[in-house]
Amino acid sequence: MTKPATAAPPPPRLYAAREPVFPRRVAGSFRTLKWWIMAATLGIYYLTPWIRWDRGPALPDQAVLVDLAGRRFYFFMIEIWPHEFYFVAGLLIMAGLGLFLFTSALGRVWCGYACPQTVWTDLFITVERWIEGDRNARVRLWKQDWDGRKLRLRLLKWSLWLVIAVATGGAWVFYFADAPTLLADLVTLRAHPVAYSTVAILAATTFVFGGFAREQICIYACPWPRIQAAMMDEETMTIAYRDWRGEPRGRHRKAEGAERLGDCIDCLACVVVCPMGIDIRNGQQMACITCGLCIDACNDVMDRVGKPRDLIGFLALSDERRERAGEARRRVWRHVFRPRTIVYSLLWAGIGIGLVVALFLRTDLDVTIAPVRNPTFVTLADGSIRNAYDLRIRNMHDTERTFRIGVRGAPGLALALEGRDGLDLAVPADAIRIQRLYLTAAAASALATGGRSPVEIWASDIDGRTRAEVETHFQGSAP
Amino acid sequence: MPAWWLWTFYATIAFALVYVVLYPAWPMVTRATGGVLGWSTRADVAAEIARFEAANEPMFARLLATDPAAVAADEDLHRFAVAAGAAIFRAQCSQCHGAGAAGVQASGFPNLLDDEWLWGGTTDAIVTTVTHGIRNETDPDARYSQMPAFGEELDAEEIEDLVAQVRALSHQSHDAARAAAGAALFETNCAACHGAAGEGSRDLGAPVLANAIWLYGGSEAAIRQTITFSRWGVMPAFGARLREAEIRAVALYVHQLGGGE
Numbered sequence: 001m002t003k004p005a006t007a008a009p010p011p012p013r014l015y016a017a018r019e020p021v022f023p024r025r026v027a028g029s030f031r032t033l034k035w036w037i038m039a040a041t042l043g044i045y046y047l048t049p050w051i052r053w054d055r056g057p058a059l060p061d062q063a064v065l066v067d068l069a070g071r072r073f074y075f076f077m078i079e080i081w082p083h084e085f086y087f088v089a090g091l092l093i094m095a096g097l098g099l100f101l102f103t104s105a106l107g108r109v110w111c112g113y114a115c116p117q118t119v120w121t122d123l124f125i126t127v128e129r130w131i132e133g134d135r136n137a138r139v140r141l142w143k144q145d146w147d148g149r150k151l152r153l154r155l156l157k158w159s160l161w162l163v164i165a166v167a168t169g170g171a172w173v174f175y176f177a178d179a180p181t182l183l184a185d186l187v188t189l190r191a192h193p194v195a196y197s198t199v200a201i202l203a204a205t206t207f208v209f210g211g212f213a214r215e216q217i218c219i220y221a222c223p224w225p226r227i228q229a230a231m232m233d234e235e236t237m238t239i240a241y242r243d244w245r246g247e248p249r250g251r252h253r254k255a256e257g258a259e260r261l262g263d264c265i266d267c268l269a270c271v272v273v274c275p276m277g278i279d280i281r282n283g284q285q286m287a288c289i290t291c292g293l294c295i296d297a298c299n300d301v302m303d304r305v306g307k308p309r310d311l312i313g314f315l316a317l318s319d320e321r322r323e324r325a326g327e328a329r330r331r332v333w334r335h336v337f338r339p340r341t342i343v344y345s346l347l348w349a350g351i352g353i354g355l356v357v358a359l360f361l362r363t364d365l366d367v368t369i370a371p372v373r374n375p376t377f378v379t380l381a382d383g384s385i386r387n388a389y390d391l392r393i394r395n396m397h398d399t400e401r402t403f404r405i406g407v408r409g410a411p412g413l414a415l416a417l418e419g420r421d422g423l424d425l426a427v428p429a430d431a432i433r434i435q436r437l438y439l440t441a442a443a444a445s446a447l448a449t450g451g452r453s454p455v456e457i458w459a460s461d462i463d464g465r466t467r468a469e470v471e472t473h474f475q476g477s478a479p
Numbered sequence: 480m481p482a483w484w485l486w487t488f489y490a491t492i493a494f495a496l497v498y499v500v501l502y503p504a505w506p507m508v509t510r511a512t513g514g515v516l517g518w519s520t521r522a523d524v525a526a527e528i529a530r531f532e533a534a535n536e537p538m539f540a541r542l543l544a545t546d547p548a549a550v551a552a553d554e555d556l557h558r559f560a561v562a563a564g565a566a567i568f569r570a571q572c573s574q575c576h577g578a579g580a581a582g583v584q585a586s587g588f589p590n591l592l593d594d595e596w597l598w599g600g601t602t603d604a605i606v607t608t609v610t611h612g613i614r615n616e617t618d619p620d621a622r623y624s625q626m627p628a629f630g631e632e633l634d635a636e637e638i639e640d641l642v643a644q645v646r647a648l649s650h651q652s653h654d655a656a657r658a659a660a661g662a663a664l665f666e667t668n669c670a671a672c673h674g675a676a677g678e679g680s681r682d683l684g685a686p687v688l689a690n691a692i693w694l695y696g697g698s699e700a701a702i703r704q705t706i707t708f709s710r711w712g713v714m715p716a717f718g719a720r721l722r723e724a725e726i727r728a729v730a731l732y733v734h735q736l737g738g739g740e
Contacts (some may be wrong), residue, residue, distance in 0.1 A: 015482045216481055225735075374579030378592045378737065383691035388737060419551060419735055438737065443691070 020142060021215060021277035024135035024269075025124060028296025037113045038122055046167070049174035055079075056398040058429040066176050072430075078359065079430075081396060090355045094348055101344040103231040105336045106314075107238040111224065112291030117212040117217050120168070120210040123163055131157045135272055145471065161211045163205070169202030215276045219287050234317035235335045239290055241270075241281045241312050244324050249281075263307045269390065270294035270312055280312055365403075366394040367459045367468040369437075376475045383443030387474050388418075391435045393459055395427035400427045401466075403459040407439060410447060410455040410474055414440045424462070439474055502610025535563070538722040547602040547727050557731065567725055571717065580736050587695045587712045592737045595692045597684050598622050599738035605730040610718040613684075618716035624684035629668065630707035637664055642702045648677035648689045649697060 006013045053063035053076055060067065073080040073088070080087050102109055111118060132138050132153050141150055173195050174182060185191035186199070209217050218225065232238070246264030264281070271279045273294060276287045280294045298312040319329045366405040372388040382384055395401050405423045407415045415423060418436035427433045439455065441447035460467040498504065502514040509549065513519075538559045542550065551557050575588040582590035589597065598608050611620040614690055629638065644661030646653035666675070673679055676690030695701050695710055717726060733739075 015480050015485045018481050018483065216483070220481060220484060372579070374577070375581035375592070378581070378590065379691050381595045381687070381690035381692050386737070418737065436735070436737075467576055 019277060021275065022135045022138045022142070022272075023275045023293070024272040024297075025129060025290045026273040026293050026297045026300070028293075028299060030292030030296050034113055034122065034291060034293070038119050041114060041116075041119050042123070042219065046171045049171065049179040053077075058398050060178060062178055064175060065178075068176060079396065080364075081394065083394075084362070086353060087358070090351055090358075094351050094355075095250060097344055097348040097351070099110060101341055101348060102230050103228050104233070104236055104344060105341050106290070107236055108225070108228055108288070108290040109219065111289035116220070117209060118275075118291070119290060120164075120206060121214045123164065124210040124214075125275065127160050127164070128157055131160070140427070158211070161207055165203040165207040165210070166199065168206045169199040172202050173198050197424065214267075215287065218276065218289060225286050231340075233340065235338050235340075237314045237316050237332065237335055238284050239280060239288060239292060239295065239312065240284060240317075240320065242310070242314035242323065244320075246281070246311050263302070263311050263463060265301065265305060267301055269297040269301050273297040361383050363466055363468065364396040365401075365459065365461070365466045366396065367457070367470045368392045369457055369470045369472045371472055371475075372436075377477060379477070380440070383448075384440050385443075385448040385477055386440040389437040389439070389457070389472060391437050391457065391459075393427050393433050393435070395429065395431055395433070398429050400426060400428045402462045403434075404462060405437065406458050406460070408456045408458060408469075410453050412445055412447060413455065413474060414442075416440070425459075439475065441474065447474060448476050449478060451478045452476075491630050528658040535559075539563075539722070539728075542727055543724045546604060547730065550602075550727075550731055551735075560728045561735055563725070564728035564730070567721065567729045568732055571721070572729065580733065584693065584696055587710060589694055589712075590692070591733050593692055594738045595687060595690065596681065596740065597686055597694070597736065599681050600734070600738055602727075602730050602734050602739070604740075605733050606726055608714070609721075609726050609730055610716065612716035613714040614711065617715055618718065621716055622684055624672075625710045625711075626685075626705075628707065628709040633664070633706075635670070635735070637661075638703060638706050640664055641669070641706055642699050645677070645688055645702050645706075646697075646699065649691070650689075651697060659689075 007309065048064050049062065051063035052061050053074075054061055055074070059079070060074060063076050064072065065072075067074065070295075071082050078087075098108055132141055141153065144150060170183075172184065173186075177195070182191060182195065186195060197396045213221075227272070241264075243262075246262045248260065248262055249264035249266040250258065250261040251266045252258065262431065270281065271277075271294075273296070274280070275291065275293065276289060278285060278287045280288065292314070295312050295314070299309045302309050302311055314332075318335075322329060369392070370390045372390065376385045376387070378388070391405070393403060395403075403425050405417065405425055407413050416438045417423060417425065418438065425435055426435065437457070447453055452475055454471060455474050456469050456471050458467060458469040499512075500514065501516045502518055503511045504514065505512040529648040537555065541556055542560055545553065545556060550560055568576075568580070572580075575586075576582050576591055577588070579733060582588040584590070594600075596604070596606060598613070598678070611618045611622060613622045614624075615621045629641070633641070640657045640661035641664050642661070643653045643655075643657035644665045647655075647658040647661075648665075669677075672683050672685035673688050674685075677689035679685050679689075691697075693701070695705055716728075720727070
């Protein structure tokens with residue numbers, strides 16, 4: 001009896017250090033598109049708080065402003081109050097459906113082009129390449145021991161990253177306060193501590209996520225890659241390597257048997273440009289963010305070796321079968337227009353139309369009423385029955401307006417306002433006023449001795465242009 | 480798995496250990512471990528309350544400097560006084576008068592929402608009532624009135640006649656023959672305080688009998704009980720419990736509940 005000659009191999013380690021990724025510079029149509037989208041998204045983010053929009057003297061003149069203290073959201077000509085939060089909810093639902101639509105049609109193009117993590121990582125890599133050189137120089141610098149040059153380059157890179165990071169955190173707080181005032185306050189150290197801590201936290205996350213974590217965020221931290229599979233099917237356009245054309249791969253074109261080789265010359269151009277550090281030739285995988293840079297790189301190589309382009313390209317899974325069988329691909333629009341994307345588009349457009357209609361129907365006056373239910377009615381000395389209500393008037397207009405209050409639907413009810421003569425109520429510009437109302441039914445009248453009777457309270461602008469009504473009940477002495 | 484993920488997990492464990500030392504954490508028999516920083520939620524709340532009370536102080540000073548009847552003209556001050564008064568009312572008054580200030584008729588706790596006042600419904604009159612109370616033994620300036628218990632002086636038939644007369648004065652259903660007999664009894668025994676037509680007297684704290692509002696109820700049984708045994712509603716004096724500014728705030732709150740004069 002002898003023991004087995006070889007011991008079992010040690011179990012693989014469960015944790016591995018991050019493999020650093022050094023994406024090489026690449027040129028091509030997808031890279032150009034990525035530059036344009038990067039410029040547009042960064043431009044929108046950094047510049048939007050500085051757009052001015054005149055709303056008169058009573059209101060802020062910042063086009064996009066989230067006024068948390070005043071509980072208002074200003075967006076150009078729109079001013080949203082807290083009770084109109086469904087507009088924001090609707091926009092969020094549209095954003096979600098838009099993401100579904102793009103993912104089901106074109107895969108993870110959001111991840112590859114427009115996601116802030118991608119955009120800022122791209123920006124940080126651009127800075128890195130500008131200071132330390134392209135891929136090979138960066139790999140060398142990474143491997144070499146620390147010396148004066150490495151220290152200088154690293155410090156320069158980190159300080160530029162830090163400038164971008166602080167500007168990014170800084171731009172965020174401008175959405176929540178008047179940007180020019182806040183900038184002056186921030187610079188002169190007079191701003192609120194919350195502003196500084198927000199800038200600091202966002203600067204830190206930008207610096208770490210864009211500079212160091214990069215693709216780790218997409219692979220390990222972001223939930224989107226996990227749920228995107230539910231939106232994709234075999235008609236979704238994703239990035240694919242045509243292995244039926246490329247394999248067997250080989251780089252020695254003049255060696256014996258080279259005529260059996262496929263189009264892939266195994267130059268690794270698609271691997272070294274990939275910001276996620278993956279090899280697309282292994283097939284569609286979770287880490288792929290569908291940015292298309294490998295397509296640019298491969299097309300460049302194919303042009304130079306005189307082979308047809310699109311060895312790597314946007315391809316639907318269903319096309320793979322056709323291409324393998326030697327058939328033509330279906331046209332892109334036939335992949336894109338299919339029941340799933342049409343349903344997403346219809347839902348998206350339906351909510352959008354609903355929001356636009358709601359926007360046009362909304363008035364700058366809103367009235368709600370809360371009957372006082374403790375007690376439900378009060379008997380007065382002359383035997384009449386009185387109900388009390390709390391009327392809440394929102395004047396969503398930039399001037400003070402006076403409203404006449406009235407009651408309709410129950411003849412014989414006398415209306416009075418607590419603490420004031422007459423039925424007129426002035427509400428300051430852009431403000432809420434709460435007013436106690438009394439409705440009184442004469443002694444022994446049908447309303448006084450009855451149960452619940454429906455009534456309508458209305459408020460109307462003195463010049464009669466704006467009017468709002470709200471339904472409630474009058475409670476008589478009968479249960 | 481990337482190794483940084485594992486290190487992040489170790490970092491959270493280290494954080495927990497530091498937290499346990501610095502802040503209240505482990506539940507012990509009577510209370511949790513205190514933590515070396517000595518921080519507690521209760522102290523935080525106390526500091527927070529003190530901060531708001533200090534912030535309210537200037538408004539209370541302004542309230543004290545303003546004539547109660549003139550506060551309504553100062554919108555900011557009035558809003559502050561009503562809000563402060565509502566809080567005081569919930570803590571000090573709602574036990575008897577109810578959270579909605581509608582009182583409890585069966586116990587004789589007055590409804591503060593209607594338009595009848597035993598002792599007056601101006602802000603000043605309410606301030607006096609709240610400060611000194613009614614029929615208590617602690618404040619010599621308490622409002623005071625006493626109705627005799629007529630069960631000791633009149634017989635049962637006479638009391639029934641009086642009940643009918645009181646019902647007649649308030650236009651409720653009654654026995655006309657008994658009411659006619661009761662009219663003379665009313666003239667002799669009741670009119671001195673309640674008035675010849677039951678119109679009451681605020682100077683004496685005598686309730687109006689000729690309207691629809693009843694402190695203890697307007698049914699025959701309730702009126703019979705009142706005449707036979709009298710009533711003795713007591714309200715404590717709040718002059719010693721509340722500051723002058725707080726009394727004014729609660730009076731302004733009560734004044735704007737619907738019955739203020």
